[in-house]
Amino acid sequence: MDSKRRSRLLVLFLVSVMMLSLSTVPTLIRSVHATGELFISPASQSALAIGSVFTVQINVSSIDPFDTWDITVHTNSSVILPLSISVAGNIFGSVNEFINCVNGVGTGCTISDTGPTAHSGASSSSGFPRSGSGLLFRITYQVVGDGYSYLSIPLTISSNQIINSGNPVPHATSSAVYGTPPTNLPVADFGFSPADPIQGDHVTFDATNSTDPNPGATIVSYDWTFIPVSGCPATGACENVTSLPIMIHVFQTFGAVFEVTLVVTDSLGLSSCTGCPTQKIVLLTVTEKALHRLAVSAMSASPQDNILAGTAVNITVTVINKGTQSETGFDVAIFLEGQVVKTYNSTDTIRRGFEDYKSFPLDTTGWQPDTYELVGTIEPSNDSSTNAFLTIRIIAPYQGALIPFTMPEFAGVVIAVLVAVGLVMMFFGRSQSRRQLRAETLS
DSSP states (O other), rough: OOOHHHHHHHHHHHHHHHHHOOOOOOGGSOOOOOOEEEESSSEEEEOOHHHHEEEEEEEEEEEEEEEEEEEEEEETTTTEEEEEEOTOTTTTEEEEEEEEEETTEOOOOOOOOOOOOOOOOOEEEESSSEEEEEEEEEEEEEEOSSOOOBBBBBBSTEEEEEEETTOOOOOEOOOOOOOOOOOOOOBBOEESSSSSSSSOEEEEEEOTOOOOOSSTTTTTEEEEEEEEETOOOTTTTEEEEEEESEEEEOOOOOOOOOEEEEEEEEETTTTTTTTSTTTEEEEEOBBBBOOOOOEEEEEEEESSSSSEOEEEEEEEEEEEEEEESSSEEEEEEEEETTEEEEEEEEEEEOOTOEEEEEEEEEEOOOOSEEEEEEEEEEEEOGGGOEEEEEEEEEESSSTTOOSSHHHHHHHHHHHHHHHHHEEEEEHHHHHHHHHHHHHHHHH
């Protein structure tokens, strides 16, 4: 056998060994896991006679491990209404059911559970998560009118949650339909600016990109709904209906997540109905407005009273951060009759809601005897509510005495001296009387 043939055989042998080795370690090769799905079955239900009932299943497929669900299904109340929710036979076997709310009535209902909704929430009774495919719950509906209705699970955190240990599990969502919907519904679409609104911002919503497939028809109504995830404070309080495609909304609540929904209606009376794929829903988070507000909340002095001019007075100020974020570096100014008499510069950082204390000397050289009102403030500032006030009193020495007295104090000293002299004279007189009486007795 020549050398070239031996080399080829050796290469084939090594390749065979490598393939055999790989086949013995399948655990090292991971398959790609597809995103799970939340869906309604059957996806299509033909129209039934008024009064009929039918049941749909809310299922998951190829879902990652989860231990809790919180899901709401919406429908058109003029066509079908939910009657009941059942969790029997669910994927966990048994669950702790914390929400069973139908049309706003039942267990665990929230302020958002109004209208034709079926809201189910449950968690694994064993505490162990499950994965894969299976049933979550069933909803029984009754037909109350002719027409069609979408059975929709909105893509919002207020209506669509699959959770594992408090963390959301990613998944796709599919809706279903009852009856035969028309194919010529107008389609709602909008954008908004600014894209990241701050508390108090006037946010412009523009729905001019909404379309209508019907020749000659125009969109005549824009039904906007701004719902905090925590729910509306009252029925209708979150809704704004207008005939204009552009509207402005002011968000006053910072930190809140809003579900913004648009439904449009055209001149033929056709609507991108609630729950239809032709409506538009977005989630919008309002951030807190940045507020820079340091204030001098208190001020004290040592000494504060009976101060001789030229004495160094120790001023202590309390600086508080009333703003919305930490502040680094500030200047404290002490004003007297509108003029700055002392400035203190600090490089400290004060966290939101916290205080900082600063002490510094104030020279009173050249100050005339009087009562002075000092004002402590943060510079620069035009907000008088950030100021603190302090009164100190400068006095004049009394005839060069080491200890100065005011006139009231001096009068008090004089009275005290006179009382003392009177007492001494009284005791001296009594002593003299006793000696005279003793002398008379002896004689």
